[in-house]
Amino acid sequence: MAIVRSKRQSRITGWARYSALAAAALLFLVPFYLLVRSAFMREQDLGSPDYHWLPPVWETSNLTGLFDNPAIPMARSLLNSGLIAVTQTVGVLVVSGLAGYGLARIPYRWSNAVFYTITATLLIPAAVTFVPSFVLVSTLGWISTLRGLIIPGLFQALATFLFRQFFLGFPKEIEEAAFIDGLGYWGTFWKIVVPNSFGFVAAIGTITFIGSWNAFLWPLVIGRDQESWTVQIALSTFLTAQSVQVSQLFMAALVAIVPLLLMFLFLQRWIVEGVERTGIGGD
Amino acid sequence: MLRDPAFRSSLVTFLAFAVFIVPTTFVISLGAALLVARTRVMQSFFRSVFFLPTACSYVVAALVWKMSIFSGIRSGLANAVLGWFGADSIPWLSLADPPWYWLVIVTARLWLQVGFYMILFLAGIQRISPTLYEAAAIDGAEGWKVFRHITLPQLRATSTAVLLLLLINAFQAFDEFYNILSTFGTYPPYARPPLVYLYYTALGSGQDFGHGSAGAVILTLIIAIVAVVQGRILRLGDRGD
Missing domain, CATH: 1.20.5 (Single alpha-helices involved in coiled-coils or other helix-helix interfaces)
Structure with missing residues (x-):
């Protein structure tokens, strides 16, 4: 019973x-549905007092109009975002990967001091460093340049920390075999360690790419001229100005998230792993 | 700096925001993780749906929230729903009092963040040894008791990390405040969390880097103190993880 x-x-x-x-x-x-619905609405339907579940007319000209609109530098800002996200992802992987490997495997006097210094910077939130970083970058004359947008983001303490922890657990025997075969640290790293760390590299890479594509505050203070806007800044400028066609604004947002949604579809496994690893490690 | 009423009000704004967003996100993410973890059929579908907003930027979310869900007009989704129940439309963002804008800001952040923390909790739940649950079942423990005496204590390391991350992220809130509340290039005098305050102090018309940096230092101290206290309270590092 x-x-x-x-x-x-x-x-x-x-x-x-x-x-x-x-x-x-x-x-x-619901928000995704609203994004798609509103992107294909006609302006007059969007502003009408009645709620429309679906566009009464599917307006595809919003998409072509978007790229013809001189007020929204859509193509340019997409190009900037792509360039920044790709170079930052590759840069972070190379810089943090090499640094993490060096800290994990190459014995030298100051290696612990260097490691603790890097780890200590993890405790300082980005909110605190953004004003001094801005002063530094503007002193270098990098305002409104791709350099100013990309280079400060290349040195990620968290990624370095995570790479070091990961390489500490890498099977040493494989590396020793490579050493006997005459590969130095450099050769072992690129020929043996990297090809066998694909999952970890993919996890850090996807997370870095998403963060870079979606970054807002730094591109906002550095990207002053239209030519240096990222897609987020272009969207934000027209959102807060409210002088633009709303349906076109939604289309712009839709275009801006498509690359990441595609990434999500195909690389979700690595993104999940990246979240699991970075989330516990810090911000 | 500390006597500056605008600076103090930014701290109050942060506190009010954190008091609400931290526990809410924590509970919802944990709840979602527990539900998803127990689900066999369509588990990856549900996980993906909750996780999908992580791919969106705050700008895109702010856009949907401001121009579609909580747009003040009658065909905005929130007002349309109110209309079906015969209620009047609410001007969500154009009034300072009642502060409906908080609802807009908090729900946008919830939507963006819940999936991220759910993934962390899911990873934590999957690390719990099944033998603990088997032992509990033999002892006749069920439901709430299992959660209270096994799942929750086993998730302590994850919970600490999540709470700290939530707090630090609430402290760094900028994107959604800026994009939702700023209109025609001006930001209202209220609802300015620390980073918005810093942005307008250091980079606005004043370009006051000195005050900006001083403010940043005070904020660092606050966050450091909070982190230490929270670590103590939750006995972080007790078990070496």
Whole structure:
């Protein structure tokens, strides 16, 4: 009798769980739906007092109009964002990967001091460093340049820390075999260690790419001229100005998230791993 | 600096924001993780849906929240829903009092962040040894008791990390405040968290880097103290993880 009741009970909680999940999932998808819906609406339908579930007319000219609109430097800002995200991702992987490997494997006198100095900077939130960083970059004359947007982001203490921890756990025997074959640290790193660390590199890489593509505060203070806007700054400028066609603004946002949604579709496994690793390590 | 009322009000804004967003995000992410972890069918689908907003930027979320869900007009989704229940439209963002804008800001951040922390909790839950649950089942423990005496204590390291991250991220909030509240290039005098305050102090018309840096130092001290205290309270490092 008791068993029967508990079976029925577990079926009820099962249903309750699925209903809760389904309702929450629906709620989480609403903003995506609104984004797509509004991107294909006509301006007059968007402003009408009645709510439209779907566009009465699917307006595809929002997309072509977006790239013809001289007020939104859409193509340029997408290009900037792509350039910045790709170079920053590759740069962070190379700089932090090499630094992390050196700290994990090459014995020298100051290696612990260097490691603790790098780790200590993790405790300082970016909110605190952004004013001094801005002063530094403007002294160098890097305002509104790709250099100013890319270079300060290349040195990531967290990624360096994580790479060091990861390489500490890398099987030493494989490296020793490479050493016997005459490969130095440099050769071992590129020919043996990197090809065997694909998952970890992919995890850090995808997370860095997402962070770089979506970054806002730094591009906002550095990217003063239109030519140096990232896609986030272009969107933000037209959102806060409110002088633009709203449907076109939604189309711009849709275009801006498509690269990341595609990444999500194909690389989700690595992104999840990246979140698991970076989340516990720090910000 | 400390006597500057604008600076103090930015600290109050941060506190009010943190008091709400930190526990809310914590509970919802943990709840989502628990639900998803127990689900067999369609588990990866649900996980992906909650995680998907992580790919979106605050700018895109601010845009959808400001121009679509919480736009003051009647066909904004929130007002349309209110309309179906016969309620009046609410001007979500144009009034300082009642402060409806908080609802807009908090829900946007929730949507963006819950998936991220859910992934952290899921990883923590999957690390819990199944033998603990088996032992609990033999002892006749169920539901809430299992959660209270096994899941929650086992998640202590994860919970500490999540709380700290939530606090630091709330402290660094800028994107959604700036994008949701700023209109026609001007930002209202209220609801300025520390980073928005710093942005307008150091980089606004004043270009007051001295005050900006001084403010930054005070903020660092605050966050450091909070981190230490929180670590103590939750006995971080107790078990070496």
